[in-house]
Amino acid sequence: MRIEIWADMVCGWAHIGKRRLEKALASWEGEPVEVVWRPFQIDPSAPAKAEPLAGLLSDPMVEEALQVCSPGLSPSDNRARVAGIAAGEGLGAQWGATWRPNTLDAHRLIALAYETGGAALQSAVVERVLTAHFVQTLDIGDPGVLSAIAAESGVPWDGRGADLVRELLLTGKAKGVRTSPTIVVGGRALAGAQPPDVIRDFLADAAGQPARRLPAEVERLRHAESLLDQRDPLGALTLLRPLLDEHGTDRGVRLLAARAYFASAQLGRARTALEELVADVPDDSYVRHLLGRTLQRQGRPEEAATHLTLAAVMTPDYGDL
Template identity: 35%
Template structure:
């Protein structure tokens, strides 16, 4: 069984969804026969590469609210994350273009460490306030999970995976995704948003037993476009 997960490394609901999927897989009797593949989905591919900005004031402006009100919304999401064992500091976060991070994840997939790098990037961004937007930062993070630094730098310089990143985003939309995380099991069943672990387990069980066309369960909290529900 293959579980494909479209997500972004700066999507707070995506990290929550990852933890919930892991919880569901722990309870799934056929866990050893499940392959998890992380697919690329950029929340905002229009952001200039190489530039970053503070997340809190940007979201406050986008939604026409005060920074204090946005900070309170972030605290609520931090409480959700804490229930999954995650320690967020959203008010002090930074945002930027994530194309390079996704490109490095494709190299990691070829080297057999995609899952490890996905976790490392999410942890770096949300729990360590480290950059996941520039070549030097990404090369260092990749090295921590076993990627060769020289090869990683070459990949991020020649941009050989750039087209694949865009293609995967288009594939997600063709499957009905309007936001992330978006889980697809064997291209038969889909679950949008950071669904509870219990529901993800049900999706896994149904996909294992059935061979029906893609069926998508009602969406849960997640990120759409260049924004997240915080």
């Protein structure tokens, strides 16, 4: 059973959640598990060069970002509460971050650790990064800090992994991950750093009703559609890119790409894709309607009218739009 943990390395609950999951698994008697860490960002607007946290906690933008992993609490109240809980979990009395880093490179290191040595190495690197941030109070956005962790861990530290992390962030968004940490097993999710007994119950339920594994291409298509539904057409196109390269003749892939082009105002690409789809299936009223709207937005009313009229004849509801 694969356990995915979607978490950010600057979220204290992620450190606590790691300890609690380890305690839950220590007494787990079910099927073997693989724990894989996935990226999530609670503060994607953090600058490339880290800032000291002192004085930033009263910033409304920072407070809004931190609410993702501490809903209902002010940053100062949350820090005190989480520090106490962390001490209770054995993470040490001197626990608490001092930097506001951007975590993209830390996530890149963690993703490369999994590629290099699998779940065991990745877990060790995650522990090292969390300790650096919360116990050693280092800047985990600093290339030197990450390079040292990579060298200690035997992870090749080069320019690879950036595209993978971006895709994984979009995949988490498509799956509905909204907080750090979130444990995902199959199609089930458990949000927050829950107590070990709650985690064990969750894993037992997930193991008792295993989700049917879809082909990777189908999952990617569904995730792209989810992003489009969430009004992130550029994210949808990012996930669609490999499908367009490998399955560019598939009608479903082409139509979803056309919708994403239209939603992101790439009207030339939308028009080309939709004209090809209309040529393949002239009686598809939805494609006709979307092509008509694309032509309208391009300032081609006469051409648009032809397609909009045909779409309305085939599906009268389109005449009311």
